[in-house]
Amino acid sequence: MIYCISILLEEDRMTKRTSMKDIARDLNVSIVTVSKALRNQKDISQATRQRVLDRAAELNYMPNLAAQTLATQRSYIIGFVVPDLMISFFAEISKGVSERLAPLGYHVVIAHSQEDPEIEKQEIERLLARQIDGLLIASAQSRPDADLFQSLETRHVPYVLVDRALPGLRSNYVGVKDEGIGELATEHLVEQGCRRIAHIRGPALPTGAGRLKGYRGVLRRHGMEFSAKYVVNGQSGKHTGNLAMRELLKLDPPPDGVFCYNDAVAAGALMAILEAGLRIPDDVAVIGAANVHYSDVLRVPLSTIDQSSVLIGQKAADLLVRLIDAKTEPAPERILIPPRLVVRESSRRKFGVSQGVPVGVFV
Amino acid sequence: MIYCISILLEEDRMTKRTSMKDIARDLNVSIVTVSKALRNQKDISQATRQRVLDRAAELNYMPNLAAQTLATQRSYIIGFVVPDLMISFFAEISKGVSERLAPLGYHVVIAHSQEDPEIEKQEIERLLARQIDGLLIASAQSRPDADLFQSLETRHVPYVLVDRALPGLRSNYVGVKDEGIGELATEHLVEQGCRRIAHIRGPALPTGAGRLKGYRGVLRRHGMEFSAKYVVNGQSGKHTGNLAMRELLKLDPPPDGVFCYNDAVAAGALMAILEAGLRIPDDVAVIGAANVHYSDVLRVPLSTIDQSSVLIGQKAADLLVRLIDAKTEPAPERILIPPRLVVRESSRRKFGVSQGVPVGVFV
DNA sequence: TTGAAAGCGCTACCAT
């Protein structure tokens, strides 16, 4: 019988994590004392604290975060809702987020919305059940789901919109002004001598709409006529970008420059142009957006608008932590990172362009 | 005074999530009854269950997962340790993982090791404190840290190694046989008529070592001499791949074919070859590994060995769930996904190659 | 400086 018990205890010791109770028992102090010592509270004698710390180290003690969460209402988990991690832009943001959050003791749970507002909502609900301390959202919604955001406000769950703002929602946001992206890209094509500039537009989200708006604005400013025919929908992937470009090339006259919603779309467009036997950038100049990590090694090295993806993640994480730590809810902050033109071969018709990378240098 | 209390209650209702206690109070039943009803236990009358369910829906009740975790010792969180999510291969795996786990109610916490075994260890410890149910590890260790894996075994935390096996560790694993990748790639280059085949090898990890071994084996089988000069270290990124290729091109004679550790390395190598004024594949044929999503739109569409990244993630997730649900610890399982040759322009010298994609078709 | 008691929200066990 005693044998059995000792076996059980042994098994127990082997299987279960050591808890404060173990340390307390070993040291003949109370659990409270252990708790305080471990958290460096000052109403513990130096001697006791050291004994606790030593024993904790010996037993390789790690706090049970579920228990801590329950007791403190603070989980040190933040949720990050992305459309799809296979879109490199979001993977890059996610890296920036983790970089900043991990050292602070946070864990990041990534949830995929698959570009579906309904799934997004469910995933957010699921995250809330997890008692997350805050939320980062790259939303798939074209306009904010009132219920959802109401409930976030009500529960005082801090959240930051990332990359994709939501029209009419006064909230914390980190991203790049999409209109600026559209302007910078289109302006560049004009400067390179393009006269029939097409746009492969993205999804019906603020990002797509903003870039389109910037594109139209620049055309107008240059007295170039806007033609709806020159704007086609390319969604956000290389395949759809490829199809969209094929359509554009059927036009008469075909465009001599095209601004693509993002780099993936542009990658597909490049292929379509080459397959049609046209030259890039001489016949058609191409520019994308995002400057994802592989954009310089594409079929033709791609000009693009850099969006500082990793930085977006870092800034969003920093802001979220500020919100979480704030005693009183601060006014919503909008952090806009300036878009930056990156000129590569796909659009470089004239030399001496200031932002151009010298030929032959592989970055 | 009564006013104050009502305010407080109101505030409470607004701020705090509804708990089982609220439902129980409203319905004049016990918390236990609510708990059972919500979990569909059968010792609850149909009528009561319905009342509970209805009220729960009205109050938009969501269980507190931290409390549930504490009570059941089951967190429905799994950890996924990756070197870097910016490596598309891991982002793709991660997608496969989430796809399978989200519908089962799991959350996935992604932790970055940054290719540093020490950080990896710390991150795993941190995850264990989180009471994760299981662990997926794409390890940065060249050999298993005894302490770490001992402690995983001791605590009975199920884990699955992903992509990167660990030598001498008999554990669950999902990946592609690296030697097979090396063989398939090298064999293909031989078949395309390459006679001086170089290898830009990866990090000193099982993946790098296995691919190298496969490469050497094929050379031997074809009676081609192995020369250490033709094997250079390219780590795992496009930049290092670029530098490595430049070194190879300085050799006399330079290689006429090169098998690169992965697609990113190959992307850099492609650039180096073109910058040197050589033609691909005529002067130098190139093949990578992974078949990441952008490999077909690279500088030259890249031949590669497909590793079914998303599938790896799915299989790993499925296996992990099986381990978590198992009553008794099953024998370690090794799931090997067959590598698949994907021929594209970067290596297609001869036509009629069976695996070749017809010219002009953009996939 | 220390610790007893209560509680976080849930589940398991065992009566009734």
Add this chain to the structure above:
DNA sequence: ATGGTAGCGCTTTCAA
């Protein structure tokens, strides 16, 4: 079919 009690491992409050 229902529920009281006792935890899960931690923190908070307050008394000693």
